[in-house]
Amino acid sequence: xxxxxxxxxxxxxxxxxxxxxxxxxxxxxxxxxxxxxxxxxxxxxxxxxxxxxxxxxxxxxxxxxxxxxxxxxxxxxxxxxxxxxxxxxxxxxxxxxxxxxxxxxxxxxxx
Amino acid sequence: xxxxxxxxxxxxxxxxxxxxxxxxxxxxxxxxxxxxxxxxxxxxxxxxxxxxxxxxxxxxxxxxxxxxxxxxxxxxxxxxxxxxxxxxxxxxxxxxxxxxxxxxxxxxxxxxx
Numbered sequence: 001x002x003x004x005x006x007x008x009x010x011x012x013x014x015x016x017x018x019x020x021x022x023x024x025x026x027x028x029x030x031x032x033x034x035x036x037x038x039x040x041x042x043x044x045x046x047x048x049x050x051x052x053x054x055x056x057x058x059x060x061x062x063x064x065x066x067x068x069x070x071x072x073x074x075x076x077x078x079x080x081x082x083x084x085x086x087x088x089x090x091x092x093x094x095x096x097x098x099x100x101x102x103x104x105x106x107x108x109x110x111x
Numbered sequence: 112x113x114x115x116x117x118x119x120x121x122x123x124x125x126x127x128x129x130x131x132x133x134x135x136x137x138x139x140x141x142x143x144x145x146x147x148x149x150x151x152x153x154x155x156x157x158x159x160x161x162x163x164x165x166x167x168x169x170x171x172x173x174x175x176x177x178x179x180x181x182x183x184x185x186x187x188x189x190x191x192x193x194x195x196x197x198x199x200x201x202x203x204x205x206x207x208x209x210x211x212x213x214x215x216x217x218x219x220x221x222x223x224x
Contacts, residue, residue, distance in 0.1 A: 032211040034211075034212075036215075042217060043113070043115075043201060043215045043216055043217040043218045044201065044203075044215040045113070045215070046212060046213075046214065046215075049211070049212065051211060089154065093211060093213075095210070095211055096142070096161075096166075096205075096210060096211075097159075097167065098144055098146075098156035098159055098167060098169055099144075099146075099154075099156065099203075099213060100156070101153060101154040102153075103153045104153065104154075
């Protein structure tokens with residue numbers, strides 16, 4: 001079945017450091033890929049998405065590229081801020097179906 | 112603000128009890144999904160409704176049930192509660208049946224004592 005694997009955390013960075021959170025997937029067909037973010041005490045917010053191979057999703061300085069050849073969707077940001085501290089979830093789905101999530105990666109950014 | 116609302120925000124109850132969690136989707140969204148988030152299982156899909164009809168089931172226990180009403184709000188009923196049911200329960204909604212994007216509510220934190 002479909003699955004998502006993302007790097008275990010926590011990831012601890014200093015402000016303005018470069019961020020990469022790795023995500024790989026297993027899926028039949030051509031899923032859509034997502035990154036969701038969960039700030040402490042809050043629900044999940046859609047951060048970015050990509051619906052086909054080579055698409056790049058971007059939002060708030062975060063980027064991820066749908067790589068079919070490596071079945072990956074790594075999240076990157078050039079310069080993290082303290083306010084980026086949160087849990088990040090990689091997810092996939094097929095149209096109209098439930099999301100399948102990775103286990104989440106906790107990011108902690110210090111000033 | 113995603114436009115998805117969930118009530119209550121917190122719920123504390125005893126083992127063996129029954130609770131109802133409520134979700135109102137974004138205006139115009141016909142699909143509602145329920146997910147459970149726990150420390151050991153992560154985020155798991157429970158059940159999906161589309162325009163009042165059950166569309167898909169995930170890892171939902173037989174003690175749990177859900178429904179979607181004509182005004183499109185949904186309720187998740189959890190009965191014979193066990194300590195292991197303590198978790199965050201999220202509702203998400205999406206628009207068209209072929210839509211990929213889902214928008215999440217703030218969740219209901221259930222604590223079973």
